[in-house]
Amino acid sequence: MPFTVSDDEVRFTGDCPVDEAEALHHHLCGLGHPVFDLAQAGRLHTAIVQLILASQGSVKAAPQSKVLCACFHALTSV
Amino acid sequence: MNALLAQFIPEARELLEQAGSGLLVLEQDAKSKAAVNDVFRAVHTLKGSSGLFDLQPLTRLVHAAEDLLGEVRTGELALNAEIVDRLLDSLDLVAVWIDALETREALPGDAEANMTQRVAVMRQWLSNGQAGLSKREPASVSAILHGASAPGWLAHLPEPDRIGAWAQACARPLLAWSFEPEEDCFFRGDDPVELVRGAPGVVAVRVVWRGAAQAFPDLDPLACLLRFEVLSDATRESLEEHMRYVVERVEMCAVSADDLILPVGEPLNGPVFADFAETAREMLASKDVDGLGRSIDAMLNLAAPASVQASALRWCKVLLARDGLQNEGAFQRLIHWVETGAALGDIGVGRPAWALAPSSAPTVSDACENAADLALAERLAREQIRVLETAADPAIVEGKLQAVAAVLRNLAIATGQDHIASVLETAVGQWRLGDFQGLRSLAAQLGGRETQSSPQPATARHEGQDHPQLQADPTPAPTTDPKSVNRVLRVDQTKIDSIMNLVAELIVAKNGLSYLATRAEQVHGARIVAREIKEQFAVIDRITQGLQVGVMAVRMMPVGQVFQRFPRLVRDVSRKLGKTIDLVIEGEETEADKNVLESLADPLIHMLRNSLDHGIETPEERLAAGKREQGTVRIIARQESEFVVIDMIDDGRGVDPERVKDKALRLGLISAERAAQMSDEEAANLVFAPGFSTKEEVSDLSGRGVGMDVVRTAVAKAGGSVALRTTLGLGTSVTLRLPLTMAVTRIVTIDCQGRLFGIPMDAVVETVRISKNQIHRIKAAETFVLRETLIPILRLAKALNLQPPGDGRAPDEEAVLVVKVGQDQVGLVVDGFRERIEVIVKPLEGVLEGLPGFAGTALLGDGRVLLILDLREIL
Secondary structure, three states, X not given: OOEEEEOOEEXXXXXXXXXXXXXXXXXXXXXXXXXXXXXXXXXXXXXXXXXXXXXXXXXEEOOOOHHHHHHOHHXXXX | OOHHHHHHHHHHHHHHHHHHXXXXXXXXXXXXXXXXXXXXXXXXXXXXXXXXXXXXXXXXXXXXXXXXXXXXXXXXXXXXXXXXXXXXXXXXXXXHHHHHHHHHOOOOOOHHHHHHHHHHHHHHHHHOOOOOOOOOOOHHHHHHHHHOOOOHHHHHOOHHHHHHHHHHHHHOXXXXXXXXXXXXXXXXXXXXXXXXXXXXXXXXXXXXXXXXXXXXXXXOOOOOOEEEEEEEOOOHHHHHHHOHHHHHHEEEEEEOOHHHOOOXXXXXXXXXXXXXXHHHHHHHHOOOHHHHHHHHHHHHHHOOOOEHHHHHHHHHHHHHHHHXXXXXXXXXXXXXXXXXXXXXOOOOOOOOHHHHOOOOOOEOOOOOOXXXXXXXXXXXXXXXXXXHHOOOOHHHHHHHHHHHHHHHHHHHHHOOOHHHHHHHHHHHHHHHOOOOHHHHHHHHHHOOHHHHHOOOOHHHOOHXXXXXXXXXXXXXXXXXXXXXXXXXXXXXXXXXXXXXXHHHHHHHHHHHHHHHHHHHHHOOOOHHHHHHHHHHHHHHHHXXXXXXXXXXXXXXXXXXXXXXXXXHHHHHHHHHHOOOEEEEEEOOOOEEEHHHHHHHHHHHHHHHHHHHHHHOOOHHHHHHOOOOOOEEEEEEEEEEOOEEEEEEEEOOOOOOHHHHHHHHHHHXXXXXXXXXXXXXXXXXXXXHOOOOOOOOOOEOOOEOOOHHHHHHHHHHHOOOEXXXXXXXXXXXXXXXXXXXXXXXXXXXXXXXXXXXXXXXXXXXXXXXXXXXXXXXXXXXXXXXXXXXEEEEEEXXXXXXOOOOOOOOOOOOEEEEEEEEEOOEEEEEEEOEEEEXXXXXXXXXXXXXXXXXXXXXXXXXXXXOEEEEEOHHHHO
């Protein structure tokens, strides 16, 4: 699985395809205020990006991709 | 493997078969609407299904094929052989990728390159003279580009990004484009973030919810609800090319450097700003760059960083640093902004900024608002419209306008609609000039009217088609009667195989009861118990047979599944060889076990290739022989008893027995004496000998003549037989005969020199007992006559090199098992016949592997191992 959940922290490693969206959705529904570590994230599918945005959590470490960073601008500035 | 992927793979294969077959029909009848619809549906479904996975090259290739078929469907593109070839080639490639997915769960490394090359060719057809312009040609984008205003969302890009972009825009205009993917785009394989990420020249990106901000748990994880706003320094053409598959979801607009000078933030009040404005204007007039710079720095220290004044001052610094005071107009507007906390009516873009607001899209940082507060805000906003429209003394008009503007600004900020706040002042300025529409519109938007009626941008005008669920449809959805639905359950074949194996084991275990009954009676003298065991055996036998038939029925598939690839094969091969060949298929509904069908596929392909390559003549040869120019290959399937029989008949040149014999002699496959004795049919069947080929010229179609040997080996392995009949000059018929199932084998057990052996029942013609005087000698060979047919005799003991246990004298009466191998009947002399049973034949393994004369072993009910004879080898 390209992400791991520990307490409220969700850490992504490598690419995360759309297939993981439902699993991530399930995990995020159970978290209060998730904290995302995207430093090691590769390609994140839009469905994954959207879930992270909807979670209204915060980004602890931004992804390397400029576009992904921009996607999470609102979260990083929380 | 991912369960969804495991389900996708067989579905994809079915869709590919369906599309391929449909294309061949279309090639014959280009006007067939049913065929084009079938092909389009199959390709469309495949594209949609592939979208569930991260298979971009596959999805894009199929998408391009779908576009092409879409044009064919609407009559905009005339189908020709070249297009069919390209489509078939693309489908073939997808089939290869599906195989790769099955084995490696990933597409091959060269998938992207292969896809790009094919898509480019297909897209070319869409845009050239053959088809007219594709529906997806971005004509609408051009119109938007040249005719529309800079979008209001530019103000919401981070200021540092805008400042960076401004510097680039000073050199040449940038493109501001927004992209609203379709909600179900994930199912079509689209990944909008990736698309944006790969877009050329991205300078800044903003992502917003296209409607209300989404939150858990209601968010549908597989519905795309985002909107992307991008500033780019790419050319329009390159961007259109990149976004070509989704161009209808994109709005583009040219943006000048001035369009980006958009101070944002909270407006502040205070005389200090007016003083600054006065001083700044004087310095501007006197071209005092240094003085203005110092004043700006001083004001920046005073103004709150988040205020709109601070933002305007930062812009002043940027302008000053780059161009000094060259852009005086921009300075004037920025100074006004610092002075009043609001823009001049024409600041930045020279047009009513309220008109640029793209939507009421909340940013992703918006939390869900309290519903009651939101309702109150909307009510207040609507009240402001009433206040504006109320007649008033001219002396208080300006005060009323300022008051309304202040309320609307606060409402905009409170409801998270900052983009309205940023354009409000422009609308107020327009009001002063007599244009009332802008402010009314903003108030209405804040009042909830706009957001309810037009939340989508112009690009989503077709949403009724794209999102039918959004349309209020008073018609209740049709209810489905579950009883009327043809319900199909797709099950992994390994599960069925597992059940079949258990059934087979049960059948073998059942045979143990029969043995027990015999033992109870003969060893223990318990006749009654023996009878009861036999009664129970009969019950269990009936149940197991029912079970076997049931499982077998699940495994039975129509042979048409194997045949459906043949039209394509015939088409491609005949075109390559320059022959005209008609393929006729009959009996494709005949059913056989799936394993049998799989074992049939390769032999049939070999046979068909041989027939096309070696059998059917060229048109010239056929005409010279007085035949029709078009050759015919007929494939006929039928069920005979417990066998599926397939005839492949061609009207080609036939096999020349003399030529075959000559070749066999030269290859050392037969002796000259044997060649002289051979009938024409026997000679023709030499084509099944290993390494045999009469074709001098090696062909890449049917190989080096090893095909027919492969056919015989594969068919024999499946427990079947193959026979060839031919008439020189008229054609050839090859008949495959395979058991309906390979799981359980019915055998007859025989005694030979005190040992028990099994012989498959399908080889047994009958059992007879003959007296010694019925055996005739022809030279060294023994024969007997059975219903006027001379049957050669073979003594099994001798064939197996078994020593007789007794005195070696022959009995007065011989037990003869008449068996058939190929076309030949042989009387097999054994010591006695035993029971007929059903067994699972296991191949010989370990040290026994390759033991000549034996096909395998089977376990008997009493635990003994039975050797199954391989009659073809023995005879």
